[in-house]
Structures are given as C-alpha cells and as structure tokens.
Amino acid sequence: xxQLVESGGGLVQAGDSLRLSCTLSGxxxxxxxxxxxxxxxxxxxxxxxxxSGRGYVTYVADSVKGRFTxxxxxxxxxxxxxxxxxxxxxxxxxxxxxxxxVSNVKRISGVEVWGQxxxxxxxS
Numbered sequence: 001x002x003q004l005v006e007s008g009g010g011l012v013q014a015g016d017s018l019r020l021s022c023t024l025s026g027x028x029x030x031x032x033x034x035x036x037x038x039x040x041x042x043x044x045x046x047x048x049x050x051x052s053g054r055g056y057v058t059y060v061a062d063s064v065k066g067r068f069t070x071x072x073x074x075x076x077x078x079x080x081x082x083x084x085x086x087x088x089x090x091x092x093x094x095x096x097x098x099x100x101x102v103s104n105v106k107r108i109s110g111v112e113v114w115g116q117x118x119x120x121x122x123x124s
Contacts, residue, residue, distance in 0.1 A: 034070075
C-alpha cells in the first residue's frame with residue numbers, strides 16, 4: 001500500500017521561504033510521478049507543481065512560477081516543494097500526490113494516492 005507523508009508546513013511572514021517535503025512508502029518511488037496541490041479556504045484544490053519519476057519533466061503552475069520549485073531525491077523517496085517569496089494568497093493546505101504519469105498527477109481525478117496535507121499560513 002502506497003502512503004504519502006508531508007511535512008514542512010507552518011506559519012511564516014510574507015516574503016519568507018518554506019520547503020515542504022513528502023515521503024512515499026510502500027512502493028518504488030521512482031515509478032511515480034509526484035505532484036503538489038493546494039486548497040485555500042473556500043476554493044477548489046488546484047495543482048501547484050509536478051515532476052516525473054526520474055525528475056526529467058517538471059511542471060509549475062503560472063500562479064507560482066518563478067517562486068516555487070519542485071524537485072525530488074529518489075534515494076530518499078522524497079519530493080520537495082521549495083516556496084520562496086511567499087505571499088498571503090499562498091495560504092492553503094498543501095497536498096502531496098502520486099501517480100504513474102505527470103499528465104495524470106496534474107489532474108485531481110488522475111491522482112492515485114494523496115497525502116494528508118500540511119497547512120501553510122502566510123501572514124502579511
């Protein structure tokens with residue numbers, strides 16, 4: 001059974017940086033494309049970034065492009081979301097996601113496995 005465990009959320013001030021981590025267990029990590037979604041209060045869950053199994057293909061949503069970076073360390077079974085220049089509108093619960101392909105993991109309906117979510121709060 002595949003499980004995802006996120007960490008790294010918290011309360012920061014606008015302009016600060018934060019790095020989220022998500023560790024996969026139960027299967028071979030490099031077999032999975034990984035993604036990060038976020039859901040702000042009263043809004044739908046939306047894709048933030050995604051990365052292929054070997055890390056060769058990445059996707060970053062326009063709303064965070066230039067500020068957020070996704071990466072992975074297959075030796076540690078971990079995917080990261082580096083978030084810089086945080087803004088209050090980045091406040092959300094951030095969810096890690098896994099599926100076989102980048103195209104699937106970018107879509108809510110395509111995700112095979114979800115993490116439990118980690119809260120990021122950015123104060124102004």
